[in-house]
Amino acid sequence: MSTPLSTDRIVIVGAGLAALYAALELAPYPVLMISPEPLGLGASSAWAQGGVAAAMAKTDSAQAHANDTESAGAGTVDAEVAEMVTRMARSHILDLTALGAPFDRDAEGNYVMSREAAHSAARVVRVKGDQAGQQIMETLIEQVRATDSIQVLENTEALRLETSGNAVCGVWIRRADRPSAPVLISCPGVLLAGGGSGGLFAHTTNPPRIRGQVIGFAARAGARIADAEFVQFHPTAVDCGEDPAPLATEALRGEGATLINADGIRFMVDQHPDAELAPRDIVARAIFAETQTGRRPMLDTREALGADVLTRFPALAETCARAGIDPVKDAIPVAVAAHYHMGGIETDLQGRASLNRLWVSGEAASTGLHGANRLASNGLLEALVYARRAAADIAATLTPPAQGAAPELHPDFAAGGQEMDxxxxxxxxxxxxxxxxxxxxxxxxxxxxxxxxxxxxxxxxxxxxxxxxxxxxxxxxxxxxxxxxxxxxxxxxxxxxxxxxxxxxxxxxxxxxxxxxxxxxxx
Known part of the structure; x- marks a missing residue:
């Protein structure tokens, strides 16, 4: 039996964008981060290719961004949330830039913007074409490593919330890299930022560990869940037999790539006025239909990008190289794959869940921003906005310990537990x-x-x-x-x-x- 521990640190479950950003926002409030792998590995944020949606261009506006968010969300977006999140977007891009995030810029220093599906303007701020998630994560990890108030327990995963009445008072953790008996960490509050549910499906673009566990243990503790039925399937996972399926970012279609089937027919033209840039659910169903009828769907970058695809979209180039596909000469086979969960743990405008002393940010949360269908590249934006809001609410709600009164924890994991079947x-x-x-x-x-x-x-x-x-x-x-x-x-x-x-x-x-x-x- 492992010995229970107690800490005055806020426990953050997860190690993706929302978790890292919240930990930095909370500083110098002491934090304990639970990361199932070494920082930077296995987080959905690091796999995000498109970028962060934000109205940065002079010809764009937060209101237009909010309108597009509501339109894509098919009638169930919380308008107050959409207005707030899109209004805050610009400040988060500027803050990430100040931290060192290497967003693409033109010769005049303006942000290079990509257009993605269902956006009325090019407003996705990107890094090296399709490297946004990885590059932003690396920037934040460097800052977290240098922040004394943040302790990271790597190779450790959360299993269950401990509650007292309607309040969260701790979290049970265990080793993620070998069987061990769980350890209870009693704490003043918990922020869940542990990703979504894509890995619950056989075909997914999510990292292997992202299988709905965080939403599940919050639900088992009694937290209310919202919009659970709304799962987004990405239209263009590269169909090359890998699990998880590599992603062909939507930005490729924003640059003019088209969708064709095995007969060479560009099938989206007859499906929607915006063709390849229609909302994701419409594109995904069209691709699924082509697959079901045996007309293998493919993403054709040849005319739009030619050889530039290899340098402008390095993640795709690497995927194609592994699969023996030459995107300069051939179209890229694609298939739909579970990508993002619009539903999750219900949260208010401050990131609070229905249980006291429990906050949520990132894909595990359901804030009302995405409605029935997430607008492209709003996922990272929501993670940033709600990480900051949750951190501010935690700091305002809980009394921080005296300086030096929250020493680091070093759990002694006893042997035990079981391997998952x-x-x-x-x-x-x-x-x-x-x-x-x-x-x-x-x-x-x-x-x-x-x-x-x-x-x-x-x-x-x-x-x-x-x-x-x-x-x-x-x-x-x-x-x-x-x-x-x-x-x-x-x-x-x-x-x-x-x-x-x-x-x-x-x-x-x-x-x-x-x-x-x-x-x-x-x-």
Missing amino acids: STAVQDLRQCMTTHVGMRRDEAGLKQALLALSELEAAQPNDEAFLNMCATATLIAACALQRRESRGGHYRDDYPQADPDLAQRSHMTLTEARAIRDRVTRSL
């Missing part, structure tokens, strides 16, 4: 892709809930797997309840949007399990 994980992921993926219907969603109930019952002591099952259950239950198609949620049996359902969803895990129990009894 890899077969059960793959069964869960395949179930989600088959029944809760791009296209859904009542029969499939009920089959998913039955399968999830059986998978959960077979692994009653695996905390990490139970967290995955919790999030998957919430997604499937909310998808079953929403009898319409909207944004990233598409029902074959309800293919039209219902104006009466143009609102966010809210559900607890207890409510989701009750729906699951009713379904399993009926089958």
Whole structure:
């Protein structure tokens, strides 16, 4: 049995953009960051290619950015949140620049902007074409390493929240790189910034560890979840057999790349007035349809970029080289893949969850910004804005310890624990892709809930797997309840949007399990 520990530090679960930014914003308030891998590895933020959406050009405005956000969100965006986030965007770009983020600039020093799907203007600030996430992360990691108030526990993962009444009072952690018994860290407050849920699906662009665990253990502690049914599938994951699937950034289509099928037909022209720059859900469904009919979809960069694709988009060039694809001569096979979870732990404007002393930022949060369909490159922006707001609220709510009164923690992890059953994980992921993926219907969603109930019952002591099952259950239950198609949620049996359902969803895990129990009894 591992010895419980107590700290006056704020515990931040995660090590991506939101976690790093919040830790720096909290300084000199002492922080303990829980990172399942060495800093910079395995975080979704580092894999983000497009950039940060912000109205930086003189011809653009925060209001236009907010309007595009609401339009893409298909009727369920919180207008107050969209106005606030887009208004704050510029200041965050300037602050990141001051920290050393090497955003692309032109000869006059202006930010080079990319246009991505559903944006009415070029407003995505980028780094080296498709290197934004990695480069911003490296900048922040350097700052975190140099900040004395921040302790990072690497190769450590969170498993469960400890609560007292309606308040969070600690978090259970264990080694992420080998089996160990969990350790309870009692603390004054917790900020969850541990990523989304893409890895719950068999085809995903997310890092291997991003499988809904953070949302799941918050839900298991009683936190309210919002918009769980809205999962965004990226249209252009490179179809080369890798897991996770490498991403072909939307900025390529912003630069003029087109989508063609095996017959050479540019199929998006007949699907939407904006063709390849239509909202992601529309492009993803069109690509999925081409795949289903055997006309392999491909991204064609040859005319728009030619040989420049190799230098302007180095991440794509590296992917193509690994897969034996020459994008200068050939079109790039693509497929849809689970990419971003618009839903998550419900948070208010200060990043507070429904449980006291629990804050959330980044993809694990559901703030109301994204609605049913996230606007491209708003993900990193939301992470920045809510990391700062949560940090400010934590500092205003909790009394910081006296200087030097929060020593570093060095948990002694005893032997124990268990390895996750890899077969059960793959069964869960395949179930989600088959029944809760791009296209859904009542029969499939009920089959998913039955399968999830059986998978959960077979692994009653695996905390990490139970967290995955919790999030998957919430997604499937909310998808079953929403009898319409909207944004990233598409029902074959309800293919039209219902104006009466143009609102966010809210559900607890207890409510989701009750729906699951009713379904399993009926089958």
